[in-house]
Amino acid sequence: MIPLSWYLVLAAGIFCVGLYGALARRNALAILMGIELMLNGVNLNLVAFWRYLTPNFITGQVFVLIVLAVAASEAAVGLALIISIYRRRSTVVAEEINMLKW
């Protein structure tokens, strides 16, 4: 069978890739995608733990559902923000949206 560690490593990998995307991309949409990837890795992690440690106690899946809800609303709000920023400043580059500084 598949060891737990594989899942965990894979989840960690996806998470870090997503993190890199969130940190390194200029386009806000790409950043959003990176964040989705991170959440995805977390979900994978949760499900793996649920399956391997407490398969008869549903908490893990509930947690995943909550994370999914969070992801959905985060995507909705984030995209709405991107659109309105695009309307006002006609850019979706995260670096150029830097008026809020010293």
Add this chain to the structure above:
Amino acid sequence: MQPELLAWLIPLPPILAFFLIILWAYRNNRLSHTIALGSMLISWGLAMALFWVAIRAEDLGHHPIVSSIPWLPTGETSLNFGILIDPLSAVTLFFVAWTCLAIFLYSVGYHNFGKRRDPDDQPGLPPKAGGVEPMYARFFAFISLFAFGMLTLVVSDNLLLLFIGWEIMGLCSYLLIGFWYGKPSARDAMVKAFITTRIGDVLMLLGLAYLYSVTGTLNFRAILFDEQVLHTLAETPSIIGGLSTAGLIGILLFLGTVGKSAQWPLHVWLPDAMEGPTPVSAMIHAATMVSAGVYLVLRFFPLLTAGWHEGASLTPSMLVIAGIGAFTALFAATIAVTQVDIKRVLAYSTISQLGYMVAAVGIGAFVAGAFHLITHAFFKALLFLGSGSVIHGMEHGVRHTHEHVDAQDMFNMGGLRRKMPITFWTFLIGGFALSGFPLVTAGFWSKDEILADAYGHGYLLVFIILALAALLTAFYTMRQISLTFLGQPRTDAAKHAHESVWTMTLPLVVLAFFAVGIGWVGIPEQFPLLGGVLPNWLHEFVGGTLIEHPQALDFNPIPLLVSVGVALGGLLSGWLVYRRVSAGVPDPLQRWLGPIYTVLKNKYYFDELYHFLFVRPAYWFAETFTYRWIDRGLIDGFLHGVGRTAMRIGSFLRNAIDLPIINGLADRFGEGVKWLGRTFRVVQTGRVQEYLIIGLVFTGLLLSYLLLAQP
């Protein structure tokens, strides 16, 4: 639904209506009066159902409808909070429900509902040009609260709850008498009414407390239906020599009645209470408030008459009651003869009729008193509403012909019977009932029964006084009727008066029916011809309230003849005198009586007397003593002293401690923060991702520390 629940529910709809209107509905007139009327209708329906249950009940007196819940735990005992429906409260409920309903409906028309709101009416003044009342909704809220108070009082099973209802009504009468607070007279009247009744209430509260301290309970059944409680009360001498405890408590409670139902010497407020809108006058003087006073006396009849049995000499308390009642009856009647304001006449007649009832109780005629209470409630409500309708018509006439005459002065009226027939006929019925027109009207039977009791038990003095009062009553009633309706119009306003809307006339008709019909349930058995045609149901039923049933005394022609005589004589003389009074002619009595007339017209100068005795000293006390010496001198001086010292201490602290030390530190701290900000602000690049990186770095550091520090 079992009767207890009915009784519990009866008072609730009006209070709900009150809150609904005050909190939400007050913007919408139609909604407001719909709520008020609807709630009253519900209460009425419940009351009728309960009344039906009550009269079907077997020997209701000894097995009344009671239920109670613990309310205030006082020490080991606890004040309960419950309802008691025995014959007395049942009949009271009956007429209260009917009259309240009639008055509610009447108010709709009286306040010109449906007319446009006149822009130059402002709240606090009666509408000038016949627009709808500016504070329409508020009126219905108050009157609903009033009805709640009365219903609570009637269904309550203990003195405390009764007192609560009593006080609510006091408040409402205050608010409603001063409903048009724009008028100074109304303001004075409301204050007067409130304070005068307050005197009685305080004494009554004393009696209540005394009763509780002696018996340890306030429940009616526990006190009034318990032989040896009454016996001990009657036997034990009270703190005042010569009076038994029962006597003293009785007198104290009775003083409450004196205040509430305007007996001499606390009668002064009631005529002035005419400043309020007419439905209020009807509400106060006929349906609820003054009846409440008599109701209290009737309720405490066993206590008042403790240690007395039929035929025995009166106890001191009864003497007092009988005396005050009889005296008030005559006294108010004499004043009423000379009044010209249509509503004031009725006010004084109310006082005198109440005197009747009180006197009846005083001489131990329980059933007669109750009987007269009921009949009087109906026909007096009828009369008031009728007078209101008359005034309404007159005001319309005054508006129509712009002549400045007092729309309430009977000498400005005359000949209205053609203008407003319904009002006339109903008013006529009411007036005859009031003056005890023989055989048909209700007033005759009740009044006759009182007289018969007075005569039959040999209290001749009372009998004579009441007979005189009855004579006067008939006289001034006829005077009023003929001045108002008969003869020729004395002013153009009277010419142009017109009949009121149906919402005002319908209640008149309903009440007129009762003013006639209600009397027939109380015809004594051995009455010639009529006796026994209808069984004397009332005597059986209401008499059952007492422990031992009062036996109906046997028939005696003398009081009957007397009462018939005085009624017819008074009516006849009144008609003869006032048949044709032409415009501008002074009251014929003025010629005959001369100075006495002036004295009567000024109500024996009681207002002036009270003003001299109480009001001025009170003003002096408030002005000089309380305000100048206590308030200005002592309290303010002390406060100023405190203030000055506090300021000195404060200035010292500020200059010595606050400025140098604390502010200095604070400024230096602020500078430091500024410097920090200036130094580290370069971190704020405005780029989200860099923030994220920084956050990550610190989180990583923290985590690694946490993980690596612990082995």
Add this chain to the structure above:
Amino acid sequence: MTVTQLVFLLTGGVTLGAALMVVLSPRLVHAALWLILSLAGTAVLFVLLEAGFLAVVQVAIYIDAIAILIIIVIMLTRRVMIRGETQITRNWWLGALSALILFGGLLILLDMVPIIAIDTPPPIADADQLLEDLGRSLVDVDRFILPFEVASIMLLAALIGSIMIAWPLTTRAEGEGDQ
């Protein structure tokens, strides 16, 4: 190396590779497509973990809702995409570095914890009751009803908030003018 392991390795490899392509591919549309692929891979992994419901939900929410939303926004803002600029920030290496460090740290962490040793999942008591249990536990008063309700409130807030944020400028001004 059993079949399931093979399947896992394949799927995991696809998922991870797709994730890498998401963050590396210069064109956003492709990135979005790769994202979809990677999410689908995760769904398959869920199936491998016997969480079929979650797999379907993953597809339903991520692929059908989020990915499509992202593609819509990409289409709406494609003018920016067309500009032939670099898609990488100036200090991308910081990001890469921190990501790598994090990965290493996570590996170390995994090495620390003992449960990593588990290699066979315990049997599920009643697999077919699992879904029902999940459903019940979400609305059970003494289990997860509170987070569930909070999540729903949050979704509602997100809905309204995104509508308000993305409201067109002109009509919004008019709307404010009305009030």
Add this chain to the structure above:
Amino acid sequence: MDQILSDPFGWFNHLLHSLLEGWGLSPGFISFALNLLGAFVMGLGVLFLTLFLIWAERKIIARIQDRLGPNRVGPFGILQTVADLVKLVTKELIVPVGADLGPYNLAPLLAVMSVVGLWAVIPLAPKLLGADINVGVLYVVSIGAISTLSIMLAGISSNNKYALLGAFRTVAQMVSYAVPMVLALIVPTLLAGSMGMVEIVEEQRSIWFLVIAPVAALIFFISSIAEVGRTPFDLLEAESELVAGFHIEYSGLRFGMFFVAEFLHAFTISALTTTLFLGGWQGPGAAEYPLLGLFYFGIKTALVYFVVIWVRGSFPRIRIDQMNQLNWKLITPLALVSLMVTAVVEKLVVEMGLIRIGVHLGANLLLLALTLWALRAYSRTVRRRVENPMSGLTQSAHQSLSGE
């Protein structure tokens, strides 16, 4: 022998099993291979069915429009579609300049895949279905939405503004109509107490859900038509406005795939409606003789499909603002309300049988009546505004008229 009647598919399956075992293959591989075969047969079956469907639809539409329709190739022109197919296959595959090749080629595949994938969970007859997964409804939703993805990809990648506009419209339409569809799907789930298609069909043994929840059925039907994007919801390929919508740049077999996907999808939603609301294969004697069940299923599906074609033949195409208003102002709230109503009734009415059904039906009819009443009131106001636009007409009213 009677096993053929009672459980023919199982029998056939067994037969193949024994056959392959006879070849000495490992059981795991055998089951794998058989599943593969089943999927293959299923997919091909529905794809071939499409050929007939297209013909049927063209015929019916022609009759509705008082034409003859295809009548040259084969008897009644039944081979017309085959001819078209041949033509499509032989056509050149044109790829526009600047097309984004990956998505461009992916889109048609996804389109067909999503539709064929739906058939995996539809129970054609007792014990005859691809996979009985316990979240079948959810599966339907999620796989069905992949067609949205395909259309969007086609729109983006084919570097053509008409295609892009078509894609925009598709997204707007499909994403918004997915909401009431899912809401309406929850109702049968609620009634059956399961998300599995098989259980849902089993639950309709006594009474069809169409009777219990007509509102939900109606909503599901309408919104799935919108999902498919057929008339009156075919804005995404409104020839008059944007030449052919998203697949303007597609030619040859790629276009054929979209074509097939659309028609097959229309048939698929008929099958779904049958399964969810018309009792699937349920019918007298179906439980004993599965082939009978298959027959029933075919009949019902064909009927629903006829209704779909009928709608297409009867209704004009609606404007996009009407489409949005219809969804967000009418169907979605109605779906929510009907869901609540069903849930509440299900909770309140404990006793099963006729009373439950009656209460459900009554509640639904009441809901329907209220909706119609509200619609009449709304249309009155709109008409009043149209008649005298200057009478206190506010900004919002303007918008609701012009549908912005």
